[in-house]
Amino acid sequence: MTARIIDGKAIAQEVRAEWKIRADALKARGITPGLAVIIVGEDPASKVYVANKVKACAELGLHSEHIALPADTSEAALLAKIAELNADPKIHGLLVQLPVPKHIDGDKVLNAISPDKDVDGFHPINVGALATGNMRFAPCTPYGSLVLLQKSGVSIEGKHAVVVGRSNIVGKPMALLLLQHNATVTICTSKTVDLAKYTRDADILVVATGRPKMITGDMIKLGAAVIDVGINRMADGKLCGDVDFESAKEVAGWITPVPGGVGPMTITMLVANTVQSAERSAGI
Ligand code: NDP
Known part of the structure; x- marks a missing residue:
């Protein structure tokens, strides 16, 4: 199997065009x-x-x-x-x-x-809102990762989603967003014993550890959707993710490349959150 590559650049353009329509509507008012x-x-x-x-x-x-x-x-x-x-x-x-x-x-x-203006979604009130299922501003990187899954046609409801990493800016909000969309969610950390046992059971695998290429093909379930949030600069100056793309793409059903996967979505969702905030302040 060779995975479908999730083209973050193209999806980011599509999403930006959608939000531009909403921004233009506000400007008309x-x-x-x-x-x-x-x-x-x-x-x-x-x-x-x-x-x-x-x-x-x-x-x-x-x-x-x-x-x-x-x-x-x-x-x-x-x-x-x-x-x-x-x-x-x-x-x-x-x-x-x-x-x-x-x-x-x-x-x-x-x-x-x-x-009300916290478009990064890091204020405790917005973190709490996300945790209680009343999302106002979702942090941009996990929000962008979610949109990549949705735009790629990956079904989330009822699926086992495994998030590797529990930072406040990526791992934790990612897990909450997937839970909100009715996935069964497992969060793994550096203390997880036998990480592969969990990743191999993941229908959706999101990796945000900052450890270059730590998830290899043998740790991935056949046909899984793999979202690689990692951005690591290697000694040769090239960027690579937290997933070993070459071995992973032979097993996964969908996979994001690095660069060109999650990266372009982060700023796109920041713009989206800003437009949404302006809509809210206008009572829309
Ligand atoms: P942090 O360093 O804040 O968190 C890393 C997480 O990974 C921690 O929860 C840590 O566990 C976990 N972890 C580390 N090693 C392992 C391991 N061997 N097995 C399982 N879990 C492990 O990183 P961030 O969340 O801020 O960023 C993660 C990656 O995403 C980085 O590469 C960063 O550059 C990238 N990033 C990309 C963005 C984008 O726009 N695409 C935006 C933000 C980040 P523990 O808590 O136990 O220490």
């Missing part, structure tokens, strides 16, 4: 959805992510503000900036690019963002 991204310091990877977020907004005709603060910005000054943007009616989505410098308390920052 005089509301331009707006996203503000705050970055503190000079982390090169973070700068690239922020630039890509701003670019995606421009592509869809959204208003965006990129606020670059120096690395020595005080916590109080950052919180004041967040409060200002929380109150700004042009802004419907607000995020602070993580990680923040060590002298700033990351939890305080996440808690300061208005839950």
Whole structure:
């Protein structure tokens, strides 16, 4: 068997076009959805992510503000900036690019963002909403992974979904989203004994560990849908996932490549969350 490759770039384009229609409808009513991204310091990877977020907004005709603060910005000054943007009616989505410098308390920052504008979905109120089945903003990477499954025609209800990784930004919200869609969900971590026993039983396998190529073909059920969230830079400069694509694609039914799988969906869902936030603020 050779798996169907889930083309994240093509699906991201399709999803962006759908959300552009909704953004245009808002604009016709005089509301331009707006996203503000705050970055503190000079982390090169973070700068690239922020630039890509701003670019995606421009592509869809959204208003965006990129606020670059120096690395020595005080916590109080950052919180004041967040409060200002929380109150700004042009802004419907607000995020602070993580990680923040060590002298700033990351939890305080996440808690300061208005839950109504928290398009990353990291505020405890939105985490709680997802956990109780009243989703407001789903974190973008797991949300994008879910949309990849849906757009690829993978049925979720009643299936055994195994999520490898339990981070707050990927693994845990992924598991909750799959549960919300009526999968039977298992979460595996670095402490799981006999990981392959679980992965081999997965109809849907989502891997987010940051361990290059750790899931090999022999750990995958024939015909499974495999979503590889991992992005690892190898010594030769190439990117690879947490799944060994070459052996996995011979067993899986569907698989995401790295790059070109989950990656393009993350920013797409950020834009989607921003448009949705603007719709909500307009009472739509
Ligand atoms: P974290 O380091 O926060 O979490 C990794 C998780 O994997 C932990 O829960 C850890 O378990 C688990 N884990 C580590 N080793 C093993 C193992 N051998 N067996 C089972 N579980 C294991 O990572 P993130 O969730 O932030 O990111 C995961 C990957 O996804 C990274 O490669 C990252 O670059 C990528 N990523 C990609 C994004 C995208 O846009 N495509 C966005 C965000 C992340 P434990 O809790 O026990 O330590």
